[in-house]
Amino acid sequence: MSLYYPMMLKIKDKLCTVVGGGSVAERKVATLLEYGAIVTVISPKLTEGLQLLRKKNKIFYINKHYEVGDLAGSYLVYAATDDESINKKCRNEAEAHHILINVGDSPELSDFILPATIKRGSLTIAVSTEGKSPALSRKIREELESLYGEVYSEVLDTLGEIRVKALEEISSPEDRKKLFHQLVYGVLNETALKGEKEELNKNMWEVYKNFTLKKA
Ligand SMILES: C[C@@]1(CC(=O)O)c2cc3[nH]c(cc4nc(cc5[nH]c(cc(n2)[C@H]1CCC(=O)O)[C@@](C)(CC(=O)O)[C@@H]5CCC(=O)O)C(CC(=O)O)=C4CCC(=O)O)c(CCC(=O)O)c3CC(=O)O
Numbered sequence: 089m090s091l092y093y094p095m096m097l098k099i100k101d102k103l104c105t106v107v108g109g110g111s112v113a114e115r116k117v118a119t120l121l122e123y124g125a126i127v128t129v130i131s132p133k134l135t136e137g138l139q140l141l142r143k144k145n146k147i148f149y150i151n152k153h154y155e156v157g158d159l160a161g162s163y164l165v166y167a168a169t170d171d172e173s174i175n176k177k178c179r180n181e182a183e184a185h186h187i188l189i190n191v192g193d194s195p196e197l198s199d200f201i202l203p204a205t206i207k208r209g210s211l212t213i214a215v216s217t218e219g220k221s222p223a224l225s226r227k228i229r230e231e232l233e234s235l236y237g238e239v240y241s242e243v244l245d246t247l248g249e250i251r252v253k254a255l256e257e258i259s260s261p262e263d264r265k266k267l268f269h270q271l272v273y274g275v276l277n278e279t280a281l282k283g284e285k286e287e288l289n290k291n292m293w294e295v296y297k298n299f300t301l302k303k304a
């Protein structure tokens with residue numbers, strides 16, 4: 089049985105707290121900001137990277153050691169100090185108030201863990217090992233990166249546009265499914281993906297046109 093339930097979480101404008109100001113905290117802060125969270129860091133020390141974010145007003149900073157009560161109002165928390173007992177205290181407070189927490193030194197104590205991810209526009213590919221081997225997650229991420237290149241960002245936008253149009257213009261769900269499979273399995277072969285993006289977009293729309301003509 090899987091211990092961690094995979095899902096995509098919206099954290100834009102949510103209050104997220106990171107306890108600790110080291111390199112692990114810095115990495116976690118970076119992803120939180122990337123996804124639009126409002127980030128507070130609690131730590132007596134900050135890395136240079138975090139100090140820079142503070143100067144640019146990208147994060148709120150509370151210069152102190154963690155104390156029980158500091159997590160009040162948080163939606164999500166990272167306990168990323170180098171002190172196991174402090175991380176556990178954070179875990180206890182979060183648990184008591186139903187706040188989602190990731191404990192940097194303990195997948196077991198974490199409500200959620202981070203996968204290794206690839207972003208290509210709207211496409212996200214995530215790899216996780218239930219915390220058994222972050223190094224393997226990283227290796228698989230690197231392998232998938234060359235398989236799913238930047239071109240997928242545009243491909244996906246076009247697929248999305250075609251899908252919106254198809255939902256309006258093709259009434260049968262069976263037919264729509266056939267079309268989407270033709271697009272995904274047929275047009276997106278290796279040679280097409282290595283060619284010109286314009287050509288690929290044109291071909292996808294061509295498939296759509298031919299499909300609707302045949303059905304008309
Ligand atoms: C449980 C988890 C908690 C969490 O969510 O943070 C966790 C925990 C720990 N990682 C540790 C070490 C390393 N972490 C990495 C890399 C990444 N770690 C990430 C996630 C996770 N790490 C979660 C589980 C992910 C899963 O299920 O697979 C990635 C995928 C995503 C990210 O962090 O954003 C990112 C790759 C990003 C990328 O490149 O794509 C490397 C590799 C490297 O740097 O080359 C090493 C050194 C090699 C090694 O240890 O494998 C240690 C210290 C162990 C020690 O003390 O020795 C702990 C603590 C522990 O295990 O107790």
Ligand SMILES: NC(=O)C1=CN([C@@H]2O[C@H](COP(=O)(O)OP(=O)(O)OC[C@H]3O[C@@H](n4cnc5c(N)ncnc54)[C@H](O)[C@@H]3O)[C@@H](O)[C@H]2O)C=CC1
Nearest residue numbers: 108109110111112113131133153154168169170174192193
């Ligand atoms: N999840 C992951 O991907 C990884 C997790 N780790 C684990 O994460 C932890 C942190 O690692 P690093 O960032 O490298 O450590 P670090 O030593 O660089 O940073 C620790 C930070 O915690 C702060 N801190 C210490 N006591 C505190 C307290 N009472 N309240 C608030 N802040 C406090 C320190 O000021 C410092 O900024 C370690 O336990 C390590 O095992 C390590 C590597 C990867």
